[in-house]
Amino acid sequence: MAPIEKVEGRAIPFGLKNVDTDVIIPAKWLKTISREGLGKGAFETLRADPDNLFDQPEYRQAPILIAGDNFGCGSSREHAAWALGDLGIRVVIAPSYSDIFSGNAVKNGILPVVLPQAAIDRLMEVAATDPIHVDLDTQTVTTPFQDRFSFDIDPFRKMCLLNGLDEISLTEKSDAAIAAHEQKMAATQPWLIPAKI
Amino acid sequence: MTRPRTLYEKIWDAHVVEQRPDGTCLIFIDRHLVHEVTSPQAFAGLRASGRTVRRPDLTLAVPDHNLPTTARKDAAGNRLPIADLESAAQLAALETNAPDFGIRYIDAVAAEQGIVHVVGPEQGFSLPGTTIVCGDSHTACHGGIGALAFGIGTSEVEHVLATQTLLLQPAKTMEVRVEGEVGLGVTAKDIILHITGTIGAAGGTGHVIEYTGSAIRALSVEGRLTVSNMAIEGGARAGLIAADATTFAYLKGRPYAPKGADWDAAVAYWTSLATDPGATYDRTVVIDAAEIAPSVTWGTSPEDVVPITGIVPDPDSFADPSKQAAAAKSLAYMGLEPGIRMQDVVIENIFIGSCTNSRIEDLRAAAAVLKGRRKADNVKWAIVVPGSGLVKAQAEAEGLDRIFTDAGLEWREPGCSACLGMNPDKVPAGERCASTSNRNFVGRQGPGSRTHLVSPAMAAAAAVTGRLTDVRDLME
Secondary structure (H helix, E strand, O other), X not given: OOOOOEEEEOEEEOOOOOOEHHHHOOHHHHHOOOOOOHHHHOOHHHHOOOOOHHHOHHHXXXXXXXXXXXXXXXXXXXXXXXXXXXXXXXXXXXXXXXXXXXXXXXXXXXXXXXXXXXXXXXXXXXXXXXXXXXXXXXXXXXXXXXXEEEOOOOHHHXXXXXXXXXXXXXXXXXXXXXXXXXXXXXXXXXXXXXXOO | OOOOOOHHHHHHHHOEEEEOOOOOEEEEOOEEEEOOOOOHHHHHHHHHHOOOOOOHHHEEXXXXXXOOXXXXXXXXXXXXXXXXXXXXXXXXXXXXXXXXXXXXXXXXXXXXXXXXXXXXXXXXXXXXXXXXXXXXXXXXXXXXXOOEEEXXXXXXXXXXXXXXXXXXXXXXXXXXXXXXXOOOOOOHHXXXXXXXXXXXXXXOOOEEEEEEOHHHHOOOHHHHHHHHHOOHHHOOOEEEOOOXXXXXXXXXXXXXXXXXXXXXXXXXXXXXXXXXXXXXOOEEEEEEHHHOOOEEEOOOOOOOEEEOOOEOXXXXXXXXXXXXXXXXXXXXXXXXXXXXXXXXXXXXXXXXXXXXXXXXXXXXXXXXXXXXXXXXXXXXXXXXXXXXXXXXXXXXXXXXXXXXXXXXXXXOOOOOHHHOOOOOOOOOOOOEEEEOOOOOOOOOOOOOOEEEEOOHHHHHHHHHHXXXXXXXXXXX
């Protein structure tokens, strides 16, 4: 996973609320057995309109997406994060996310920035003409017009994103604790292990 | 004396392997359900890093999303090929990955095959008090038997396969208490549609919802699975309903459920998990069951719910400007005008199925409405898709299949079917479907499809009249 620290570039002023993962990547794209190449299917229904935002020359390969409340709701499909990544998105900025989507984003090197609606409104305005700067280290979003918005992020997620860390390797360091839990459960609740008769 | 705890807190505490200084916990996962769509990249990741599955004995795989619901074997009993090559490749990947990694696997033509969220409880693989995950957001379903169950992404699937744990932040708790008795024609589906309309599609974000109150306690396990299934439609990653005598009666004797003395020990433990008197939730919403009507969605978010006696709302009637804009877009997509009576909306397609509503009780409710009736001529496509092979066999033993086919509906093989536009069962662009599934998103049942979420009895009523219909008008 590619580390992420500073991202600067155009931001797609998308802004819609309750955007579900069926909109981000329709089900027909889920038949792949690979993580690659899903950018083609990203926002497919919206991009059927030739005037869509995503395919405007100024927003092609834009690294930032600005969205509304509850972004990424619905299906748990990680294909949504893969599709955004393949489209070139490294940062999403929204007032809130579905829990599953924000987890999937972080695991794929995409930073989900949470900012209040008033900040989103201002960034939507700036994004129409100018680039936006996101700095994960200092947890700020800035514009060429002296706007400066601070955001919170879970320290563990921040560390993983800054270092591009693979979570499985980190968890494997807790092997002894996992084994101890397994032994305790086998002793106290042996019926937890399914044994089909 | 320890602090009073909620059901959620008790299950969480019992599964903490390690707690980090920031409050993040490494949580042990008791049950991992796997299907073909969200697992291939996880297995590929394991292979690439030389890892194995830590606890294949706690993992169960079954194909469901891609499978066509038409016949799977020819007259001679040979398996028929899957026409869609990408679907076939994805199904083949699971069929290879499961034995390669030593995982229990129910194949596409096994009697027990079905939708993963129907199979788990039906096999007694899903148990109260356990942590259950699956690469599918409707894993929330298993909360109906009192398990902490939630959907995960593919990276997390790989993480669970490799370590049998997940790194999680504790959720906030929310109680949705439904008190009183529901009226005639009101089912578990209407209860959860009403709840979703009340709290909103993001109302439960960051929370685990525990459903309590006399109307929830009165539900069968099938009904509770329907309610908890759609916790995710209200933004909550998981739903919970405390296990009780109804749950125990449902689980006893199921293939993977504890047996003998183990059963008694398990029941004692499960009983101890109920929320303590005096425990507090971060938020409580109280709903009067008597106010819930047979319900239907009008828009493209599951929060867009009205009683069947209601009308399509005017977007300007919403206070929030962003909701006004969203409602206007929804109505344009749905081809509806504000003020139209929901009962005047003409329906061309009927789907009875999905992990929300494909259990035996759902099929009985639909059959009760359809018995001795015919579908309307304007209904072009009407399918009934049982949630599993065992549900199908039970329904056939009760003669329900004949009621459906006599009424002009098609009786299919188990699978996810028309819930998600991924297999051949799709709703044509621009057409409406009265659907017992869980999502009315844009394009969910196929590009351009228009979904109205309803209960199985309401879907059956719509089949009879060819429009959205108050099922109470067809009842005694």
